[in-house]
Amino acid sequence: MADAGALDALVQALRILPGVGIKSAQRMAFHLLQRDRAGAGQLALALQTAATSVRHCERCHTFTEAPVCATCLDPARDRARLCVVETPADQAAMERTGAYAGLYFVLMGRLSPLDGVGPKEIGLTQLIERACDGQVQEVILATGFTAEGEATAHAISEALKRRGLHVTRLARGVPVGSELEYVDLGTIAHALVDRR
Amino acid sequence: MADAGALDALVQALRILPGVGIKSAQRMAFHLLQRDRAGAGQLALALQTAATSVRHCERCHTFTEAPVCATCLDPARDRARLCVVETPADQAAMERTGAYAGLYFVLMGRLSPLDGVGPKEIGLTQLIERACDGQVQEVILATGFTAEGEATAHAISEALKRRGLHVTRLARGVPVGSELEYVDLGTIAHALVDRR
Ligand SMILES: [Zn+2]
Ligand SMILES: [Zn+2]
Numbered sequence: 001m002a003d004a005g006a007l008d009a010l011v012q013a014l015r016i017l018p019g020v021g022i023k024s025a026q027r028m029a030f031h032l033l034q035r036d037r038a039g040a041g042q043l044a045l046a047l048q049t050a051a052t053s054v055r056h057c058e059r060c061h062t063f064t065e066a067p068v069c070a071t072c073l074d075p076a077r078d079r080a081r082l083c084v085v086e087t088p089a090d091q092a093a094m095e096r097t098g099a100y101a102g103l104y105f106v107l108m109g110r111l112s113p114l115d116g117v118g119p120k121e122i123g124l125t126q127l128i129e130r131a132c133d134g135q136v137q138e139v140i141l142a143t144g145f146t147a148e149g150e151a152t153a154h155a156i157s158e159a160l161k162r163r164g165l166h167v168t169r170l171a172r173g174v175p176v177g178s179e180l181e182y183v184d185l186g187t188i189a190h191a192l193v194d195r196r
Numbered sequence: 197m198a199d200a201g202a203l204d205a206l207v208q209a210l211r212i213l214p215g216v217g218i219k220s221a222q223r224m225a226f227h228l229l230q231r232d233r234a235g236a237g238q239l240a241l242a243l244q245t246a247a248t249s250v251r252h253c254e255r256c257h258t259f260t261e262a263p264v265c266a267t268c269l270d271p272a273r274d275r276a277r278l279c280v281v282e283t284p285a286d287q288a289a290m291e292r293t294g295a296y297a298g299l300y301f302v303l304m305g306r307l308s309p310l311d312g313v314g315p316k317e318i319g320l321t322q323l324i325e326r327a328c329d330g331q332v333q334e335v336i337l338a339t340g341f342t343a344e345g346e347a348t349a350h351a352i353s354e355a356l357k358r359r360g361l362h363v364t365r366l367a368r369g370v371p372v373g374s375e376l377e378y379v380d381l382g383t384i385a386h387a388l389v390d391r392r
Contacts, residue, residue, distance in 0.1 A: 006242070006246045007259050007284075009245065013241075013242035014239065014242075016228075016235040017227070017228075017239075018223055023285075023378075027214055028213045032243070032246075033246060033250050040244075040246070041247055043212060044240040044241075044244045044247070045240075046208075046210075047243075049206075050206040050225070051229070051240070054229050063229060065202055089226065108230050
């Protein structure tokens, strides 16, 4: 694409984005440089700001700019229930159902040995510690109903039951093979009520 | 997605990229912050560098960091032939055929009145000036064989023929309805030989 080193560097840099191949990266670079240089500047700033200021909540591991996130600090939430989700997007989907008022633990991933994601990467030790705070009476496993999500739920369930905790799983109302964040709200709400 | 203003700002900023909706933007932000902060920093830098250093070649309008691009300056290129393409990606496709040794004019778009892209936006005046340099003997129109690409070729052809220039069009070997950059090289090479 032309003889611009800076342009080639941009195309290569865009390819680090998930789902973006060479053709998409070229289109993105063309669009930004030809039609939206202001947008390119905004994106650069947003990337830098987020990369330096976004950290993980000390209690639930979700993204936050404070040591502890607003949800964990909210005194109105039910501290007896802890819902384990894979990502902040899954947490947001749970929140949108309006059917859950407890707290969360966000794994920021799911067990995937082939990708090098093990118990340490999903914070299993911290989850056990968090669930054993004496206030949590039920841990609701809301990982995805994919093979990896199920394996993750199974591993967490075993670890927590060994410590005498009451562990439930979202009901199978959630279509098998799907990611939680794409499921319609009614199905999630139903699965929450029918948790086993 | 969590309570991080910087994270929301990043998700919004990613949506300026063509083809990226809210779900893709959330996935990209999650991937960058959870798995590739170094990549996020590199992308930010590449965006800034490209947005400030990439300009348009004074002669052919393609992206370059110098006043005139390397192709336009190459003494080995045939200065009697000028190929008009829509984008740098289309120019790169022409180059990969190895069947063309002339120069280029890159419209950086195509006529699209509904999107506010008129003769001025594609540099029609500069193209006419460029084609009338006294050295160009043939202008080869290699805009896409889409409705907009054909309309663009027609408008340019009319303007150049009025000035006595010899104008040709890639042969219809190129499948109708397709973008040039996705066409296989052999078809492009064949269409170049059969230009009419
Ligand atoms: Zn938290
Ligand atoms: Zn040039």
